[in-house]
Amino acid sequence: MSDESNSVPAEAPERFAIGISFGNSSSSIARISPEGKAEVIANEEGDRQIPSVLSYIEGEEYHGTQAKAQLIRNPKNTVAYFRDYLGKNYKSIDATPCHQSAHPVQVDSTVAFSIRDTASEDVNTVTVSEITTRHLRRLKQSAADFIGKEVNAAVITVPTDFHDAQREALIAAAKEAGIEVLQLIHEPVAAVMAYDARPEATVADKLVVVADLGGTRSDVAVIACRGGMYTILATAHDYELGGASLDQIIIDHFAKEFIKKHKVDPRENERGLAKLKLEGEATRKALSLGTNASLSIESLTDGIDFSSTINRTRYELLSSKVFAQFTDLIQQVIKKAELDVLDIDEVIFSGGASHTPKIAHLARNIFPEKTAILAPSTLITALNPSELAARGAAVQASLIQEFDKEDIEQSIHPMVTATPHLRNAIGVQFVSGEDVDFQPLLNAETALPARRTAQYSVPKAGGSVFVRVCEGVREIKVTKPEPKPKAEKASDAEEDDSDFDSDEDEEEEIRETVWKTDKAIAELAVKDVKAGGKVELMVHVNSDLGLQITVREVGGQSAVRGAVESPKPTEN
Amino acid sequence: MASAQVFNITLPALPEGWSADKDFKAVGSVSAATQRNLEPVGPHFLAHARRKRHQRTFSEDER
Ligand SMILES: Nc1ncnc2c1ncn2[C@@H]1O[C@H](COP(=O)(O)OP(=O)(O)OP(=O)(O)O)[C@@H](O)[C@H]1O
Ligand SMILES: [Mg+2]
Numbered sequence A: 001m002s003d004e005s006n007s008v009p010a011e012a013p014e015r016f017a018i019g020i021s022f023g024n025s026s027s028s029i030a031r032i033s034p035e036g037k038a039e040v041i042a043n044e045e046g047d048r049q050i051p052s053v054l055s056y057i058e059g060e061e062y063h064g065t066q067a068k069a070q071l072i073r074n075p076k077n078t079v080a081y082f083r084d085y086l087g088k089n090y091k092s093i094d095a096t097p098c099h100q101s102a103h104p105v106q107v108d109s110t111v112a113f114s115i116r117d118t119a120s121e122d123v124n125t126v127t128v129s130e131i132t133t134r135h136l137r138r139l140k141q142s143a144a145d146f147i148g149k150e151v152n153a154a155v156i157t158v159p160t161d162f163h164d165a166q167r168e169a170l171i172a173a174a175k176e177a178g179i180e181v182l183q184l185i186h187e188p189v190a191a192v193m194a195y196d197a198r199p200e201a202t203v204a205d206k207l208v209v210v211a212d213l214g215g216t217r218s219d220v221a222v223i224a225c226r227g228g229m230y231t232i233l234a235t236a237h238d239y240e241l242g243g244a245s246l247d248q249i250i251i252d253h254f255a256k257e258f259i260k261k262h263k264v265d266p267r268e269n270e271r272g273l274a275k276l277k278l279e280g281e282a283t284r285k286a287l288s289l290g291t292n293a294s295l296s297i298e299s300l301t302d303g304i305d306f307s308s309t310i311n312r313t314r315y316e317l318l319s320s321k322v323f324a325q326f327t328d329l330i331q332q333v334i335k336k337a338e339l340d341v342l343d344i345d346e347v348i349f350s351g352g353a354s355h356t357p358k359i360a361h362l363a364r365n366i367f368p369e370k371t372a373i374l375a376p377s378t379l380i381t382a383l384n385p386s387e388l389a390a391r392g393a394a395v396q397a398s399l400i401q402e403f404d405k406e407d408i409e410q411s412i413h414p415m416v417t418a419t420p421h422l423r424n425a426i427g428v429q430f431v432s433g434e435d436v437d438f439q440p441l442l443n444a445e446t447a448l449p450a451r452r453t454a455q456y457s458v459p460k461a462g463g464s465v466f467v468r469v470c471e472g473v474r475e476i477k478v479t480k481p482e483p484k485p486k487a488e489k490a491s492d493a494e495e496d497d498s499d500f501d502s503d504e505d506e507e508e509e510i511r512e513t514v515w516k517t518d519k520a521i522a523e524l525a526v527k528d529v530k531a532g533g534k535v536e537l538m539v540h541v542n543s544d545l546g547l548q549i550t551v552r553e554v555g556g557q558s559a560v561r562g563a564v565e566s567p568k569p570t571e572n
Numbered sequence B: 001m002a003s004a005q006v007f008n009i010t011l012p013a014l015p016e017g018w019s020a021d022k023d024f025k026a027v028g029s030v031s032a033a034t035q036r037n038l039e040p041v042g043p044h045f046l047a048h049a050r051r052k053r054h055q056r057t058f059s060e061d062e063r
Helices: A065-073 A128-147 A164-176 A187-196 A243-262 A270-286 A312-318 A320-336 A357-366 A385-400 A405-411 A486-494 A498-507 B042-053 B058-062
Strands: A017-022 A026-032 A038-041 A053-057 A060-063 A078-080 A104-107 A110-115 A124-127 A153-158 A180-186 A206-213 A218-226 A229-238 A292-301 A304-311 A346-350 A372-374 A418-421 A425-432 A435-442 A450-457 A463-479 A510-529 A534-541 A547-553 A559-564 B005-010 B024-026 B034-037
Touching (some): A026 A385, A038 A385, A053 A065, A053 A128, A060 A065, A060 A128, A124 A128, A128 A164, A153 A187, A164 A180, A180 A187, A187 A206, A187 A229, A187 A385, A206 A320, A229 A320, A243 A270, A243 A304, A243 A320, A320 A357, A346 A385, A405 B042, A425 A534, A435 A450, A435 A510, A435 A534, A463 A547, A559 B024
Parallel strands (some): A346 A372
Antiparallel strands (some): A017 A026, A053 A078, A110 A124, A206 A218, A292 A304, A418 B034, A425 A435, A425 A463, A450 A534, A547 A559
16 A cells, blocks of 8 residues: 555566576576477577587687587687586596696686687686676577577576585676576476476376486486475486597597598597597487488598498497496486385486487386386487476476565575475275285375375275275385296207297296385274265375374265374484 | 375275274374475475465465
8 A cells, every 4th residue: 555566666677587507518598488388499509409618719709509619629718518617626626528628727716717718819817607607698698589588587407416605606607697596406306397397297296217417427316206396315426427428439439440541540639539529429419310320520630531420239339338337327326215116107318418319228128117218219208308407497487487585595495495204105004805905195205294185995885994094115026936847948948049038037037016014003984985985085294293184985974083193202 | 285096996894893982093103204305396395385484284275
C-alpha cells in the first residue's frame, strides 16, 4: 500500500540469466528457449562447443575455434587449458596441458600468463582471473547476440572437487565480466538435470553414475536421485585421462607412419606436433561417427605434406588400454560408493570424449541389462554428451532467475543442504507361504524429511490384512551353476571352439540383488477390506527419524495411524 | 508431492491372534541416518529448502 509498491524501482536492471559450462578444453552457453526447452547456443562461428582458448595477434583478441587454430602459428600468445588454475596456488598446479601454448607463470602466489596482448611489443603478465574474465565476457556476448537481449547473470558448472578459493575466484572473474553468478552447480548434477528436465522424464528414484569424460581430465560421480532431489554418494577423478590421451595415440600412430616414409619425426618439430595434435583430434572425432577417417596436413615437417587414413577398428585396437582406464574409473567410483554395478540404474555419459562409441560399448558390457547406458552409441534418444552440463545449468538458471540474492544464498546454505539420509530402505514385508519378500517404499539415501505413499492389493476374498513396515537391505545373491555332467562336456569338446566356450560357461555365475528384511519397525492391521479392494500406506519420516504411518482401505472411511519415536540419541 | 505408487503385490492376511490398541504397534526404530549434502538444484530441492527455511510440513506446504 506504500508508494514504493506502486512505482517500478528504477535502479535494478532486469536480470537475464543463462547457463554456462566452463571446461579446460571447451565451454558452452545455454538458455531456456521460448518453448521452454533447454538449448545450447551457437556462437557467431556456429560452434556449440567453444574452445576455452584466447589468442592475441597485433592486439586483436581471438576466441574459441579461431584462437585454437593459433596454437600452430602463435602458441606463445595463445592461452588454453586455464580453468583449473583459477583460484589455485602456483605451486599446486600441473602445467603439462600448457606445453604447447602460453606457459603459466607465477605472480605473487597465483597463476598468470606472459603474453603480447596489445598492439605494442610489450609482453604483459595477465592473471588467470583476468583471462577467465575475458573468456566469460566473450561467452556472454555470444549469448547476448544470439538472444538479442543483454545477459547479465548465469549459473555456471564446476567440477565436484572445486574448492572454495576456486569458487570465489570464478565468481569474482565472472563479476568483472558483468555476470552475476546466481549459483555454481556441480557438473555431474547438471548432467542429470539435463535429462530429468526433459518433458517426457518422470520423477523416479534411481542411482546414477555420471561419467564426465573431458579433454584433459575425467570425473565420475555416483548420484542418488530420490524424489527429484540429488545427493552425491562418491566421486573419482583422473587428472591425466581424457580426449587428449586419445589424441596422443593418434599422434603417435601417424608420426610413426610419417617416420617410416620420410625418416623424420614430426613430433620433434614444435609446429609439426601442434598440427598433428589439432588435425589428429579432428580425425579422432570423425571416428566417433564414421568407420574411416582421414588426416591431411600441409607441410607437416621439413615442408613435406602428409595425408593418410585410419579405420575405427585400428584406432580402437591402439586405444584399448586407454579405453580400459575410462571404464576402470567408472568401476572405481561404484566401489567407493560401496555399491555394486547391479545397483546402478543409469550411466550418463557426459563430456566430449563420451562420444567415443567404444567407451560406451565397454560400459555396456560391465553393467547388467537393466542399466540404461545413456550415450550416443548405445541409445538413440541420448542427449549430446557435450551439451549436458550447460543445459542443466540453464535449467537451474531459469528456476532461480527471479529469486532475490538473499533467497538463493539461504537456500544453498549448508544449514539447508546438510541433511540426514536414510541408511536403509523402509518398506513393507510380504509373507506368502515360505517366502518372505520386501518391497521398498523409501529407498536408502532418501533425504529427510520424506514422505511416500503406495497402494497394495489384498487377498482376492478381502478380509483383514497385515502391514508390517520394516527396514530392508539389499544383498547380492550369487548362484553358481551346477557343474556340467561329464558326457555333455565330452560332446562339447568335439565342437571347434568349444574348449574356450565351455570353460567360460562353467565360470559364469548368476549375480542378482535380493531384498532382506532387516528390522521391523511397525505393524498395522486394516480390518475387513472388501474383496478386490486396495490398501494405501503412507510413511512420513521426520529429520529425527521419527515416523508417522497411516494405512487405510482405498475409498474407505477410517484410517489406522500411529507414530514411531525417533531412536534414542544414545543408540547412535 | 508425487502421488501414490501402485504395487502389484498382495498384502498378507492378518495373523491369528494379532491385536494392538487402535490396530497399530510400534516394534522398533529406524537405523541412524547418514549425514550428507543435498545438491541445491532442481525444483524438488527448492521446495525442500522452502519448507526447511519456513519450518513447514509437507501438508502445510501444499496448502
Ligand atoms: N565427437 C567426438 N568424438 C570424440 N571425442 C570428442 C568429440 N567431441 C569432442 N570430443 C573430445 O572431447 C574433449 C573435450 O571434452 P569437453 O568439452 O567435455 O572438455 P572439458 O570439460 O572442457 O575438458 P577438460 O577435461 O579439459 O576440462 C576433447 O578431447 C575433444 O576432442
Ligand atoms: Mg569437463
